[in-house]
Amino acid sequence: xxxxxxxxxxxxxxxxxxxxxxxxxxxxxxxxxxxxxxxxxxxxxxxxxxxxxxxxxxxxxxxxxxxxxxxxxxxxxxxxxxxxxxxxxxxxxxxxxxxxxxxxxxxxxxxxxxxxxxxxxxxxxxxxxxxxxxxxxxxxxxxxxxxxxxxxxxxxxxxxxxxxxxxxxxxxxxxxxxxxxxxxxxxxxxxxxxxxxxxxxxxxxxxxxxxxxxxxxxxxxxxxxxxxxxxxxxxxxxxxxxxxxxxxxxxxxxxxxxxxxxxxxxxxxxxxxxxxxxxxxxxxxxxxxxxxxxxxxxxxxxxxxxxxxxxxxxxxxxxxxxxxxxxxxxxxx
Amino acid sequence: xxxxxxxxxxxxxxxxxxxxxxxxxxxxxxxxxxxxxxxxxxxxxxxxxxxxxxxxxxxxxxxxxxxxxxxxxxxxxxxxxxxxxxxxxxxxxxxxxxxxxxxxxxxxxxxxxxxxxxxxxxxxxxxxxxxxxxxxxxxxxxxxxxxxxxxxxxxxxxxxxxxxxxxxxxxxxxxxxxxxxxxxxxxxxxxxxxxxxxxxxxxxxxxxxxxxxxxxxxxxxxxxxxxxxxxxxxxxxxxxxxxxxxxxxxxxxxxxxxxxxxxxxxxxxxxxxxxxxxxxxxxxxxxxxxxxxxxxxxxxxxxxxxxxxxxxxxxxxxxxxxxxxxxxxxxxx
Numbered sequence: 001x002x003x004x005x006x007x008x009x010x011x012x013x014x015x016x017x018x019x020x021x022x023x024x025x026x027x028x029x030x031x032x033x034x035x036x037x038x039x040x041x042x043x044x045x046x047x048x049x050x051x052x053x054x055x056x057x058x059x060x061x062x063x064x065x066x067x068x069x070x071x072x073x074x075x076x077x078x079x080x081x082x083x084x085x086x087x088x089x090x091x092x093x094x095x096x097x098x099x100x101x102x103x104x105x106x107x108x109x110x111x112x113x114x115x116x117x118x119x120x121x122x123x124x125x126x127x128x129x130x131x132x133x134x135x136x137x138x139x140x141x142x143x144x145x146x147x148x149x150x151x152x153x154x155x156x157x158x159x160x161x162x163x164x165x166x167x168x169x170x171x172x173x174x175x176x177x178x179x180x181x182x183x184x185x186x187x188x189x190x191x192x193x194x195x196x197x198x199x200x201x202x203x204x205x206x207x208x209x210x211x212x213x214x215x216x217x218x219x220x221x222x223x224x225x226x227x228x229x230x231x232x233x234x235x236x237x238x239x240x241x242x243x244x245x246x247x248x249x250x251x252x253x254x255x256x257x258x259x260x261x262x263x264x265x266x267x268x269x270x271x272x273x274x275x276x277x278x279x280x281x282x283x284x285x286x287x288x289x290x291x292x293x294x295x296x297x298x299x300x301x302x303x304x305x306x307x308x309x310x311x312x313x314x315x316x317x318x319x320x321x322x323x324x325x326x327x328x329x330x331x332x333x
Numbered sequence: 334x335x336x337x338x339x340x341x342x343x344x345x346x347x348x349x350x351x352x353x354x355x356x357x358x359x360x361x362x363x364x365x366x367x368x369x370x371x372x373x374x375x376x377x378x379x380x381x382x383x384x385x386x387x388x389x390x391x392x393x394x395x396x397x398x399x400x401x402x403x404x405x406x407x408x409x410x411x412x413x414x415x416x417x418x419x420x421x422x423x424x425x426x427x428x429x430x431x432x433x434x435x436x437x438x439x440x441x442x443x444x445x446x447x448x449x450x451x452x453x454x455x456x457x458x459x460x461x462x463x464x465x466x467x468x469x470x471x472x473x474x475x476x477x478x479x480x481x482x483x484x485x486x487x488x489x490x491x492x493x494x495x496x497x498x499x500x501x502x503x504x505x506x507x508x509x510x511x512x513x514x515x516x517x518x519x520x521x522x523x524x525x526x527x528x529x530x531x532x533x534x535x536x537x538x539x540x541x542x543x544x545x546x547x548x549x550x551x552x553x554x555x556x557x558x559x560x561x562x563x564x565x566x567x568x569x570x571x572x573x574x575x576x577x578x579x580x581x582x583x584x585x586x587x588x589x590x591x592x593x594x595x596x597x598x599x600x601x602x603x604x605x606x607x608x609x610x611x612x613x614x615x616x617x618x619x620x621x622x623x624x625x626x627x628x629x630x631x632x633x634x635x636x637x638x639x640x641x642x643x644x645x646x647x648x649x650x651x652x653x654x655x656x657x658x659x660x661x662x663x664x665x666x
Contacts, residue, residue, distance in 0.1 A: 073603050074438025075408060105407025108439060133570055149624030149633045161566040163573070172566040174559045196557055204627065223555030224529055226507045229636035232621060233494040233505040236614055237466055240496070241599060243606050246613065248620045266574060270406050273576050280579065281569055287581045288565060291482030294537065300482045303562035 001326060002318030008034045012049060015332045019056050021063040025088055032087040036119035037319050040310035041173075043182025044119035046321050050328045052085075052118070060257050061085055061115050067092050075104050078243055081114030083257060090117035090138075091126060094263045098130045101267035111261045112244025114138075121173035121307075123263065124162030128169030132265035134162040139235045139247050141256040144177045144219040147228035150204075152217060155247040156180065157234045164268065165281050168311070171304040176231035177219040184210040238262045334659060335651030341367045345382060348665045352389050354396040358421055365420040369452035370652050373643035374506075376515025377452035379654050383661045385418075385451070393590050394418055394448050400425050408437050411576055414447030416590060423450035423471075424459060427596045431463045434600035444594045445577025447471075454506035454640075456596065457495030461502030465598035467495040472568045472580050474589040477510050477552045480561035483537075485550060488580040489513065490567045497601065498614050501644070504637040509564035510552040517543040571595045 012030035017023060033052075036045030055061040065084030069077050077096060081089040093109040100107025117123070117138055127134025140155030156177040163170040179187075179198045187194055187210040197206040199213030199220045206220065207213060221227030239246040244260030268274055291300040314320065321329075345363035350356060366385075369378030388394040398417030402410050410429060414422040426442040433440025450456070450471055460467025473488030489510035496503040512520075512531045520527055520543040530539040532546030532553045539553065540546060554560030572579040577593030601607055624633040647653065654662075 071605075073605075074434075074436065074600075076438045076599075101407075103407065104437075105409045106439065106441060133573070135570075145627075146621050146624055146633050146635075148627055148631060149621075150627050151625045153621050153624050159563075161563070161570065163566065163569045170566060170569060172562045174556070174562065178556060178559075200627075222557075222559045223507075223511060226511075226555045227559075229505045229507065230492075230494070232617070232635055233496065233503060236496045236503060236617060237468075237494065237599075239617075240466070240601065240604075240610055240613065243604070246617045248617050266409075266570075267407075268573065271573075271576070272404075272406075277573055280573065284565070284569060284572075284579045284581050288479050288482075288486050291479055291486050292484045294478075294481055294483050294533075298481060300479050302479075302565055 001321055001323055003321055003326070004318050005034055005038055005315060008037070008046070008319055008321070011329065011333075015053065015329070016063070018333070019053065019063055021085070025063070025085070028091065029085055029088050032091060032118065032122050034319065035122055035125075037321060038311055038314040039121070039307045041119045041121065042320070042322070043180060043186060046329065047182065047325050048118060050332065053332050055115070055255070060255055067111060067114070069096075075100065075106065076108045076110060076241065079109055079111045081111050083113055083115060086115035086117040087122065089114045090123050090261060090263070093261065094123040094126045094134065094136065094265065097263040097265040098127055098132050098267070101132055101265040102270075105267055105270050107265045107267075109263045110238065110242035111263065112242040113258050114261055115257050116259065117261065119173075120158040120160045121162075121171055124160040124171050124173060125169060127265045128162040128164040128171070130265070131164050131269045132267050133164070134160065135264040136160045136262060137234050137238060138261040139238050139245075139250065139259055142247050142251040143181070144221060144231065146232070147221055147225040150218060152219075153248070154228065154231045155235055155250075156219070157231045157247070159230075159234060163281065165278065165285075165304075168308040169304055170281070170285070170302060171307060174222065176221055176227040176234070178222045178227075179219070181214070184214050188214065334654055334656055336654055336659070337651050338367055338371055338648060341370070341379070341652055341654070344662065348386065348662070349396070351666070352386065352396055354418070358396070358418070361424065362418055362421050365424060365451065365455050367652065368455055368458075370654060371644055371647040372454070372640045374452045374454065375653070375655070376513060376519060379662065380515065380658050381451060383665065386665050388448070388588070393588055400444060400447070402429075408433065408439065409441045409443060409574065412442055412444045414444050416446055416448060419448035419450040420455065422447045423456050423594060423596070426594065427456040427459045427467065427469065427598065430596040430598040431460055431465050431600070434465055434598040435603075438600055438603050440598045440600075442596045443571065443575035443577075444596065445575040446591050447594055448590050449592065450594065452506075453491040453493045454495075454504055457493035457504050457506060458502060460598045461495040461497040461504070463598075464497050464602045465600050466497070467493065468597040469493045469595060470567050470571060471594040472571050472578075472583065472592055475580050475584040476514070477554060477564065479565070480554055480558040483551060485552075486581070487561065487564045488568055488583070489552070490564045490580070492563075492567060496614065498611065498618075498637075501641040502637055503614070503618070503635060504640060507555065509554055509560040509567070511555045511560075512552070514547070517547050521547065
């Protein structure tokens with residue numbers, strides 16, 4: 001079904017206020033969930049809202065808790081998320097990084113004790129919509145085997161880079177696993193194979209079968225040893241700079257909570273060549289878009305271009321929500 | 334053959350001085366080439382030295398030129414490499430980023446007009462050996478098709494993250510292509526297949542055959558669309574922040590020169606929990622190393638662990654250099 005964006009925001013907001021969240025926070029948190037689905041990231045948008053609410057009910061997410069600055073080291077601020085709502089804490093950490101970048105061209109906030117931030121790309125968009133390059137990542141519970149291993153001891157640690165560009169930023173939002181569990185579940189529901197190998201089956205063979213991978217939980221890192229190495233380094237950097245938990249530490253908790261996150265903004269408006277930047281970006285993007293396609297009739301796109309089309313359709317015809325997901329959300333009222 | 338590290342440094346230094354480089358620079362540049370081979374990165378160490386010298390002879394690399402600071406925006410310094418030797422410029426840009434990080438916890442230098450920096454990992458090691466986390470990347474000429482494309486319009490844009498750890502840092506040094514041309518050439522010479530798909534053959538099928546890929550020049554991005562997107566974003570960020578050339582712009586030059594690079598250092602010594610950091614890193618690395626291996630008898634390693642073993646062997650028994658490579662270098666005397 002398709003539901004108007006503003007109706008979704010109202011519905012989620014009402015539910016969150018019912019759970020004790022204050023009104024301003026509920027509006028922002030709801031918008032962040034709605035934005036994810038609006039842009040086609042259903043797995044970390046409305047699909048995940050019922051789980052988020054269950055984490056409030058079970059006491060893992062404290063709706064009243066706010067992130068706060070604990071210390072400042074040089075230009076780096078260390079914040080404590082106090083196990084508040086993950087998307088609100090992350091939004092406010094990036095907001096502060098953007099604010100700091102107005103003074104120093106670069107702003108950095110390292111956040112510990114946060115809950116799952118839902119869609120990573122939201123905080124990249126936030127930076128870009130404020131005229132900043134955004135660079136942000138999170139660690140996660142152990143959910144992927146390191147390259148050469150069978151048991152999950154590293155996180156898929158999503159990484160985001162965003163660049164302001166016209167009305168829709170260039171946005172890279174990638175987990176270090178080839179596919180997230182949410183994406184595997186989606187392929188299963190649609191009766192599809194993964195487009196490329198996504199993990200190992202129970203005989204240790206690489207497979208595209210989403211059910212086989214969900215059974216073994218042996219996800220393939222993107223680029224094999226490359227994504228594995230990157231995931232390990234991102235975890236170490238974020239936990240050292242924030243003073244927060246490593247993936248290993250998170251694995252000792254009952255559920256995935258208390259993660260560590262890094263937010264960096266670069267304020268392009270301070271650069272003297274800012275007026276030339278849009279055309280510089282445009283030259284690169286149009287060069288890529290006019291590549292010779294591998295398969296005739298299939299266009300080559302830059303990162304964020306697909307999102308732009310889905311977003312326009314969502315705002316025109318309503319945001320797509322699976323019937324079963326909407327039913328679950330209505331039941332939370 | 335195996336040659337003592339110090340003999341290699343002396344030999345390369347003598348050649349560079351003969352090309353007009355001053356003595357201090359020649360010693361540093363030679364050491365950086367030798368370090369790459371010492372650590373097992375032969376493709377960007379001694380194997381590439383003859384090409385570097387030919388670029389001096391042809392006037393692309395100006396041995397007398399030095400990188401210099403052009404402007405400062407907040408804490409970001411913009412440097413111009415003036416087409417000097419790529420490894421010297423990069424080393425000094427990271428040196429400055431490290432210096433800046435002592436004041437602000439974070440130091441950033443964006444460098445334009447540089448030549449190829451050879452082994453990317455050297456500048457990550459430089460940061461880590463000075464107690465800093467290092468984050469650095471470069472753009473490159475168009476040498477890889479974007480995902481879904483056939484013609485090379487994006488760069489493989491190597492990315493480095495380093496973390497200080499005991500005597501050998503944790504080091505990730507990855508190009509956005511699954512394999513570099515140097516690596517494909519090495520597999521060809523050894524009569525080996527790539528361990529995983531590395532590109533497309535002339536019928537558009539994914540292949541592990543290094544010669545087929547070298548023929549089409551249709552490299553596969555690591556993680557398919559993920560490495561492709563990351564390469565595009567890294568190119569935009571580095572060219573905007575440095576005010577330098579994009580991959581597209583570099584493609585208009587006669588050879589790969591005038592690239593843009595980003596250097597960031599985070600000084601961990603300023604953080605109050607510095608004394609606990611080594612054991613925090615150790616807990617994560619030993620957790621990963623004790624993973625259940627996919628293939629019995631094959632250990633799981635953290636990034637940089639393999640390098641450490643090769644480095645120790647090089648310092649004990651001499652640095653490995655292919656006979657043909659050493660013959661070419663001797664001919665440059």
